[in-house]
Amino acid sequence: MTSSRTSRLPLVGWRVPHVVLSLWTLIVPLVVIWVVASAVSNLLPAASIDLGYALATLIIVVAMWSFIGNSGVLSFGHLAFVAVGAWTMSLLTINPSVKSSIMPELAPFLAHASANPYAALLIAGVAGGVTALVSGFALMRLHGLEAGIATFALLMLVLQVLTYWSAVGPKSGQSMTGVPRSFDLQSTLVIALIVVVLAWGYGQSRSARMLRASRENAQAAPASGINITWHRIIAFAISGALAGVGGAMWAQTNRVVQASQFGLDFTFTTIAMLVVGGMLSVWGAVVGSLLISALNHVLGLLENGMHIGAVVISLPSGSRLVVVAAFMVIILIFRPAGITGGREVTWPFRPPDPFLRRGPADPGRDEQEMVMFQTDSGRVG
Amino acid sequence: MIPVIQSLIDATSAGAVYALAALGIGLVFGVLRLANFANGEIITGAAYALILVWPLSWPLALAASVVVAIALSLLMDLAVFRWMRSQSAASLLIASFGVSILLQRAYEGIFGVNVRTGAVAPALTRSVNVGGLRLSMLAIVAIILAAVLLIAVHFFLTKSRMGLQVQAAAANFREARILGIRSGVMIAVTLGMSGILAAAVAFVLTTQSGAVNPTFGVQATLFGLIGAVIGGLNRIGGALVGGFAVGFALSLFTTWLPSGFGDFRVALVYLLVIVVLLIAPNGIFAGRTAKERT
Numbered sequence: 186m187t188s189s190r191t192s193r194l195p196l197v198g199w200r201v202p203h204v205v206l207s208l209w210t211l212i213v214p215l216v217v218i219w220v221v222a223s224a225v226s227n228l229l230p231a232a233s234i235d236l237g238y239a240l241a242t243l244i245i246v247v248a249m250w251s252f253i254g255n256s257g258v259l260s261f262g263h264l265a266f267v268a269v270g271a272w273t274m275s276l277l278t279i280n281p282s283v284k285s286s287i288m289p290e291l292a293p294f295l296a297h298a299s300a301n302p303y304a305a306l307l308i309a310g311v312a313g314g315v316t317a318l319v320s321g322f323a324l325m326r327l328h329g330l331e332a333g334i335a336t337f338a339l340l341m342l343v344l345q346v347l348t349y350w351s352a353v354g355p356k357s358g359q360s361m362t363g364v365p366r367s368f369d370l371q372s373t374l375v376i377a378l379i380v381v382v383l384a385w386g387y388g389q390s391r392s393a394r395m396l397r398a399s400r401e402n403a404q405a406a407p408a409s410g411i412n413i414t415w416h417r418i419i420a421f422a423i424s425g426a427l428a429g430v431g432g433a434m435w436a437q438t439n440r441v442v443q444a445s446q447f448g449l450d451f452t453f454t455t456i457a458m459l460v461v462g463g464m465l466s467v468w469g470a471v472v473g474s475l476l477i478s479a480l481n482h483v484l485g486l487l488e489n490g491m492h493i494g495a496v497v498i499s500l501p502s503g504s505r506l507v508v509v510a511a512f513m514v515i516i517l518i519f520r521p522a523g524i525t526g527g528r529e530v531t532w533p534f535r536p537p538d539p540f541l542r543r544g545p546a547d548p549g550r551d552e553q554e555m556v557m558f559q560t561d562s563g564r565v566g
Numbered sequence: 567m568i569p570v571i572q573s574l575i576d577a578t579s580a581g582a583v584y585a586l587a588a589l590g591i592g593l594v595f596g597v598l599r600l601a602n603f604a605n606g607e608i609i610t611g612a613a614y615a616l617i618l619v620w621p622l623s624w625p626l627a628l629a630a631s632v633v634v635a636i637a638l639s640l641l642m643d644l645a646v647f648r649w650m651r652s653q654s655a656a657s658l659l660i661a662s663f664g665v666s667i668l669l670q671r672a673y674e675g676i677f678g679v680n681v682r683t684g685a686v687a688p689a690l691t692r693s694v695n696v697g698g699l700r701l702s703m704l705a706i707v708a709i710i711l712a713a714v715l716l717i718a719v720h721f722f723l724t725k726s727r728m729g730l731q732v733q734a735a736a737a738n739f740r741e742a743r744i745l746g747i748r749s750g751v752m753i754a755v756t757l758g759m760s761g762i763l764a765a766a767v768a769f770v771l772t773t774q775s776g777a778v779n780p781t782f783g784v785q786a787t788l789f790g791l792i793g794a795v796i797g798g799l800n801r802i803g804g805a806l807v808g809g810f811a812v813g814f815a816l817s818l819f820t821t822w823l824p825s826g827f828g829d830f831r832v833a834l835v836y837l838l839v840i841v842v843l844l845i846a847p848n849g850i851f852a853g854r855t856a857k858e859r860t
Contacts, residue, residue: 514665
């Protein structure tokens with residue numbers, strides 16, 4: 186939360202400028218990502234493949250945060266933009282001769298198109314953003330569960346089209362192979378950091394603040410002259426663009442792209458990351474995605490059988506998602522606002538804020554109230 | 567003329583199945599505000615029971631599938647949703663998504679990734695000729711089964727004391743409690759009913775395909791959930807009609823789309839869903855009072 190503007194350092198009369206307080210919420214996540222990535226690539230070279238996936242997923246989760254976190258509207262559809270981004274990246278960077286052999290029915294302008302990786306990345310972002318913008322005009326008038334289901338319908342629609350329309354991809358159900366690995370880990374890390382900066386920067390904007398106001402109170406915000414639909418469309422387009430970039434990075438990490446990869450399991454994993462970290466803050470998105478990625482890596486090792494001394498521990502395959510799902514459900518039950526409580530990183534030298542809310546808009550905090558509701562009414566009306 | 571009637575009958579039977587799925591979801595949503603994604607895994611569980619037990623004895627298999635479905639439905643609530651009553655509908659939906667993925671992997675661990683095949687009610691897979699119409703027995707049975715269950719649910723909800731209490735709980739849970747309706751019992755009854763409906767869906771689907779795999783129930787639940795939403799989640803009848811419409815449209819598209827576009831039938835259904843939600847954001851039958859759920 187960036188609600189309190191200044192704070193006193195203890196013992197010193199100097200007020201910390203507001204700029205420092207809000208930059209702090211950006212710098213800490215960046216440093217954490219950088220430290221984690223450097224530590225993993227230096228200390229655990231075996232984990233560097235998973236690190237690439239982790240960074241690509243981080244981009245996707247941060248992109249989802251910039252819509253879900255600011256608007257409070259659930260979206261199951263962001264994987265659609267991820268898929269569009271992955272598709273764009275693949276079509277633009279696969280070697281033309283390979284392309285013509287695996288996708289013979291490709292539309293001519295796509296068959297001849299190619300771009301250098303950075304341009305392809307940008308175009309992937311634009312493609313994701315435009316898809317989100319166009320669908321946003323239709324979807325952003327919806328609220329609550331209906332919005333969640335409609336975005337889900339969008340995902341399925343996009344996946345069906347990508348699966349079956351051979352003018353934009355391979356023949357039905359087949360995969361695009363031979364996507365070149367365009368970025369090394371170092372540049373992947375830099376791109377991930379840039380995406381976090383962009384998402385955070387959007388979060389500081391006037392439009393995002395208005396959107397958060399509408400999230401907290403859907404009646405008071407329009408009464409104050411905020412056009413919720415319009416700001417939701419903006420957020421949706423921006424997060425769609427970032428998700429497109431995430432998809433492009435994922436495509437060049439995975440190197441094989443198929444529409445079915447962007448289905449329920451992937452959607453679930455990214456949503457679980459957001460929920461575990463805390464949906465309402467970019468810090469939550471970062472923490473959640475790094476944590477679940479680390480968990481995934483460890484479980485992956487265990488699935489392959491890990492030697493600890495003389496004992497071999499091995500889990501059945503598929504136990505990764507079981508553990509992640511169980512973890513998410515437990516977090517939802519015991520800490521519904523996520524590990525970070527949906528807060529940004531706070532300046533550590535802050536005196537206790539007397540205005541820190543304990544109200545219903547902040548479910549992580551009001552355990553007392555929750556217990557009351559459970560025993561009293563069973564649910565909130 | 568005959569192909570038209572033929573396709574309408576097929577579409578009606580497909581619609582009936584999805585209507586049952588949507589009704590189960592709509593009932594639970596009305597009382598618990600839980601749009602249960604994991605309904606699909608209840609269907610899958612019942613389907614495994616049917617396929618594995620059928621060779622031993624068919625009445626036992628039917629009973630087993632109903633028992634498994636009800637037990638799964640109650641267990642889910644006991645383990646997860648019971649602890650989240652004060653949370654938003656969106657959180658509940660996410661949690662049920664988690665439960666769904668978890669159970670899918672559990673089925674994978676227990677029964678293997680591959681499909682399990684087995685003939686369930688082989689007598690129903692035949693078809694009969696009536697005046698040039700080729701009627702599959704299963705289509706007729708599906709329509710009759712759905713009709714019977716729907717009428718039973720309707721009478722239970724409107725005529726019996728307990729059904730009226732369920733309706734009261736669905737309309738306003740808090741007030742119903744204040745008036746002395748025992749919420750725990752209402753929730754259990756609703757979950758039990760959704761379990762029975764899921765078992766019925768499983769019966770029709772397994773008879774049709776004769777095979778079950780860990781993601782067996784996902785498709786029916788997706789369309790049921792989507793149908794319930796476009797019909798209007800807070801009206802039980804709306805959910806029912808929405809589910810029916812989705813199944814009906816899907817089946818008609820399958821029959822009548824020209825061959826080049828046949829692959830896009832599912833995409834078309836989703837497109838239709840988005841269009842319907844644009845015209846009626848709260849669902850077709852939601853009425854005017856439904857604006858609150860943001």
